[in-house]
Amino acid sequence: MIQLVLSSPFQSQDLEQALRYRDASDLLVLMQDAVVAAAAPVWCERLAGIPLYVMGEDLQARGLQSRIGMDLDMAGLIGLIAEHGSPQTWAG
Template sequence: MSTLHVLSHSPFGDSRLASCLRVLGEQDALLLCGDATYALQPGSVPFDTLQGSGLKLFVMAEDIQARALQAPDWAEAIDYPAFVELSIRHDKVNTWL
């Protein structure tokens, strides 16, 4: 059973990203949206952690663009229709509020 984990809070404000990474299963995926996209700032601890994780990582294209960031080649930038498709593809969706 696979889960899409959706994270929208900045990785610099609390430990949600670290908690999420601890429970990610082999077939799970992570979607960064909103301020969670700041995790993709090159040279930051969250960036380095995600880069070496080997997980399926997605990022909302409009959120990363609004923060003047770029999706690295190991993360896939998606739009809202792709988000819906990603949600359907997984058995569960867990939003880290």
Template sequence: MATLHVIAHSPFGDERLRSCLRLLGAEDAVLLCGDAVYALRPGAAPHQQLQQANLADRLFALEEDLQARAIENPLATAVDYPGFVALSLHYDKVNSWL
């Protein structure tokens, strides 16, 4: 059962991102939103974790949050709110890491 994992908290404040990446299934995807998009800043440890996770076409980031934080990174596919909804419908489950 494929799951979309939604992370909104900064990867520098706790271990949610690291825990999520350890539990990912082969068909699961990750959507970064809010302060979690800071994980896409090159050179940071969370960025390296995302690279090592080899998510290819399964890593997404909310476009509005990327723009608000002036982050551009080809590692994640930027999605708008309708894209977020489409992802939610595409996957069997949605798990929000609160």
């Protein structure tokens, strides 16, 4: 399953909840404001070792660079959804 997080971990508990409920085989995708986690050292440490994808377009729009995870674009996200099924979306 894909855990899709949209909200900044500094403004909501969505990422925290996604981590709490995710299965070890789940993929984690950060997009929209959630991408700040991939640039924040405290979150990079917490996300280490988790299959993580970060929407590159959202990073670029916020002037950030990812320190962790794999870069993903919309076509890649669609491919992941086609392969793994509908995501669990966290958008508080």
